[in-house]
Amino acid sequence: MAASNELRFHEFEEAAELLSATPTATTASTGARQSHTTVDVGPGYEEGEPGEDADSAELLGGQRKPRSFWTFEYYQAFFDVDTYQVLDRIKGSVMPLPGKNFVRHHLRNNPDLYGPFWICATLVFALAISGNLSHLPEKQASPSFHYSPQFHKVTIAATIVYCYAWLVPLALWGYLRWRQGAGARAGAYSFLETVCVYGYSLFAYIPAAVLWLIPAAWLQWLLLAVAALLSASVLALTFWPLVRADGRAAAVALLAAVVSLHTLLAVCCKLYFFQRPPSAGPAPSPLHTTLGTEPHRSRAPQHFSNLSQPASSRQ
Amino acid sequence: MAAAEGSGAGGAAKPLFAGLSDVSISEDIPVEGEITVPVGSRSPDEDYSTLDEPVRDTIMRDLKAVGKKFVHVMYPKKSSALLRDWDLWGPLVLCVSLALMLQGGSADSKDDGGPQFAEVFVIIWFGAVVITLNSKLLGGTISFFQSLCVLGYCVLPLTVAMLVCRLVLLAGSGTVSFVVRLVVVIAMFGWSTLASTAFLADSQPPNRKALVVYPIFLFYFVISWMILTFTPQ
Incomplete structure (x- = not known):
């Protein structure tokens, strides 16, 4: 008898606790038992029974959405690509064919983050390593030159590349959303698609960065022009159908901004990572660097003082 | 609860306990499960405990486990031993020793030196x-x-390469030394990549193997680059 008393007492105590937690619960012992079960299992793992508790069901519904965002499966959807798809997208990002929209023909409603992330990572290390190696011929030339790995340039390259690959698509996507207003048309690209297009468009700079090792200035600038032209025209072809309806001037201005930002990234990387140490002055002009990176030339300090000297010696 | 217990225990303690012997438990409370307590039925092998073994044995057993995995990396066979009982001691030891050996470069000139200890540490762990x-x-x-x-364990060949590089650099830093270091680092880079691929590639769907192997390749390539460009003073 005493044991059963004890048992019942515990039950009521739990019911009281539950009452304080959920004031709307019934005081009947069966009701308390039911809600007790629900609490034990945990509100997040079980869908609220229909009609049991309106506000708790609402709470559960509110909890479910962020939960799905935090699950691993949510992110697996961004990496749902096969090898041939990635190769196909890379190929598409360097072949601007009129009428072939990158988003429509290559992404096909399945934008991935694998390509953008690893293309950016590769570009970061390609820039840092090949920029460092491009200083190497100086070592043989001058005995006083001490080789250093310049590891901090990896951090700088990572900052530049990842900022470009995320912030510019964000701005572009926001601008397009704003222009299209509330009635977003069916043709609008999602943020993920915009990021994907930009990430793949950076691929063209990876071979360019490796080939910038060749110490011939005209070849370096030619490579830069080709890479920027190919990838920027893919970008322009991709975004042209979206902005076409927005008036000719606005559309052209937007595309010009996209193309010039893309080219600016390449030029900045070229000037910063492949610049010779003696000419580490503040922001050299392209002409200056063109002349400065001529082989077997102008590593002496007079390069600073006399700009016309290399040009005159070439004649 | 306290008040109820006080009245139950203090007020009517004697009658309660007296009545308890009369009441059959099975009437009120359903009792289930095994009630008998097993006493001394197990053999000494079954409840082998590591609590009272010497500390030496414990450490030696863990060291042996780590050493066995080192051997598995050096002879990358299709074995699941490295996968089954994982530990992070080996990776920690390898990472710390690699980062320590990469020190002593041009650390005084902060501007254009090699990687610092924290950078190596972060690159290895964050990369992995x-x-x-x-x-x-x-x-x-x-x-x-x-x-x-x-x-982490597959960094072992590269740590060996770092050791060799330091020894070679002691001898001198001419062209011959550079060629020797280049060959060693490339060989060990290939070894690391192949070993980790042998362990990891089987867990992937066949049409995505290349997508998994490429980041591994990049990871070991960057570590190799740090090792190759290490220059003392």
Whole structure:
């Protein structure tokens, strides 16, 4: 008898606790038992029974959405690509064919983050390593030159590349959303698609960065022009159908901004990572660097003082 | 609760306990399960405890486990021993020793020196975590720490390469020395990549193997680059 008393007492105590937690619960012992079960299992793992508790069901519904965002499966959807798809997208990002929209023909409603992330990572290390190696011929030339790995340039390259690959698509996507207003048309690209297009468009700079090792200035600038032209025209072809309806001037201005930002990234990387140490002055002009990176030339300090000297010696 | 117990225990303690012997338990409370308590039925082998063994034995057993995995990396056979019982001791030891050996470069000139200790440490661990997440996101069936363990242990050839490089640099730093270091680092880079691929590639869907192997290749390539460009003073 005493044991059963004890048992019942515990039950009521739990019911009281539950009452304080959920004031709307019934005081009947069966009701308390039911809600007790629900609490034990945990509100997040079980869908609220229909009609049991309106506000708790609402709470559960509110909890479910962020939960799905935090699950691993949510992110697996961004990496749902096969090898041939990635190769196909890379190929598409360097072949601007009129009428072939990158988003429509290559992404096909399945934008991935694998390509953008690893293309950016590769570009970061390609820039840092090949920029460092491009200083190497100086070592043989001058005995006083001490080789250093310049590891901090990896951090700088990572900052530049990842900022470009995320912030510019964000701005572009926001601008397009704003222009299209509330009635977003069916043709609008999602943020993920915009990021994907930009990430793949950076691929063209990876071979360019490796080939910038060749110490011939005209070849370096030619490579830069080709890479920027190919990838920027893919970008322009991709975004042209979206902005076409927005008036000719606005559309052209937007595309010009996209193309010039893309080219600016390449030029900045070229000037910063492949610049010779003696000419580490503040922001050299392209002409200056063109002349400065001529082989077997102008590593002496007079390069600073006399700009016309290399040009005159070439004649 | 306290008041009720006080009245139950203090007020009517004697009658309660007196009545308890009369009441049959099975009437009020359903009793289930095994009630008998097993006493001394197990053999000494079954409840072998590591609590009272010497500390030496404990440490030696763990060291042997780590050493066995080192051997597995150096002879990368298709074995699941590295995957089954993972540990992070080996990766920690390898990472710390690699980062320590990469010190002593041009650390005084902060501007254009080699990688600092923290940079090496972060690159190895952060890189391994990112590669693991990448392979998990692509649908790999391997667990998080198994992959981390394999990637960490496969740094071993590169740590050996670093050791060789330091020894070669002691002898001198001419062209011959550079060629020797280049050959050693390239060989060990290939070894690391092949070993980790042998362990990790099987857990992937066949049409995504290249997508998983490429980040591993990049990871070991960067570590090799740090080793090759290490210059003392």
